Amino acid sequence: MTAGRERDGLRAARIKAGLTQEEVARRAGISVRTVRHIERGEVHTPRHDSLERLARVVGYDLAAHGPRPRGGPDERAAAPYEIRLFGPLTLFRAGLPVAAPPKLRALLGLLAVQPDQVVGHEEIADVLWPGDAPPGYAGLVHTYAARLRRVFGQGTGGRGGGRRIGTVRGGYVFNSTGVRLDLHQFEERVARAARTAGFDPLSALELYGQALRGRQGRILQDVPQLWQHPAVVRVAQRHIDVASDLADLALRLNRPGYAVEHLVTATHEDPLHEGLQARMM
Structure with a gap:
């Protein structure tokens, strides 16, 4: 069941804000049924994402009140890396944004928008150096891929110890396993x-x-x-x-x-x- 303090706190915050369950559901982008079940404590393992959405709408600080739902691990804890492609490109590591120079961001965006697919050297070069790739660009691409691996913790990640940025014949693959x-x-x-x-x-x-x-x-x-x-x-x-x-x-x-x-x-x-x-x- 939903932790009592979270359940009661979310409901109290909603009432204080003068919002109905229907209004909260619409603003949070979840179903009214989910809101109702969470407030009643009828959800065995509520998604932390849903709780966060509710908390933002009603102005409730989850971090300051009680533990996260037991039996349903926080998605961010289960996935130490998160990439947001919609809006500004953002990479999070352990919940904190990671800064990167423009070309590294462009490479990350190119690979992440095509997860688990081979992206060729020429395709990468066209993005990093539009219309004017330098001589020996393959070596430079390799350097940028190595730098991006370091952003992901020396390139280890995913099951079986595979690299997050995998090297394949002719290009690279972004392994999205375990990434939010x-x-x-x-x-x-x-x-x-x-x-x-x-x-x-x-x-x-x-x-x-x-x-x-x-x-x-x-x-x-x-x-x-x-x-x-x-x-x-x-x-x-x-x-x-x-x-x-x-x-x-x-x-x-x-x-x-x-x-x-x-x-x-x-x-x-x-x-x-x-x-x-x-x-x-």
């Missing part, structure tokens, strides 16, 4: 929504909303040299597609207001998209 990656979370929520839509469309609508609200902004918004890369373009288009799917589902359920915030965000990123404009009318 917002791109994965986005896709997981979208997949759950798609599976749920046929038999529980209201829950699917909430899941689509959670996926879209979990984004902190445009993909790699502070790494402009990657904006036109095919993998980044695909992710940006994926956001448009999901926002469109959510809007269509909301209209079928006669809840057009639920779609507005997501359509506005998507239209801001692609103002000329005819499908989004049509749904806004």
Whole structure:
């Protein structure tokens, strides 16, 4: 069950803030059922991510009040590294942001937006030195990959002792095992929504909303040299597609207001998209 102090503290903070469970659920991007069950202590192993979302909405300091849920380890503790691709590119190690120079950030973004896939030397060179790769660039790419490995603790990570930045024939692979990656979370929520839509469309609508609200902004918004890369373009288009799917589902359920915030965000990123404009009318 949810720890008593956390449960009571979250509920008291919500009431003090003058918010209903429905309002908290909407702002936190989780279901009303989840809010209700957490407040009643009916969740055996609540996700720490859900508790954090609730706490932020109601202004409750989780760190200062009681332990985390037992039996369900904190995702950040289980995954010492976290990478956020939506919004400014950010790497966290043990919960703290890690600074890196521009070219290292560009390499990290390029590899992380294509997790567990081979990224070739030439592709990396095109990003690090657009249109003008220096002679012997393969050696420089190797140097940057080595530096990025050091950011991940001398390159050890993942099961079997494999390198986080693995060397393969012709390029490198970012091993995402054990890394908290917002791109994965986005896709997981979208997949759950798609599976749920046929038999529980209201829950699917909430899941689509959670996926879209979990984004902190445009993909790699502070790494402009990657904006036109095919993998980044695909992710940006994926956001448009999901926002469109959510809007269509909301209209079928006669809840057009639920779609507005997501359509506005998507239209801001692609103002000329005819499908989004049509749904806004």
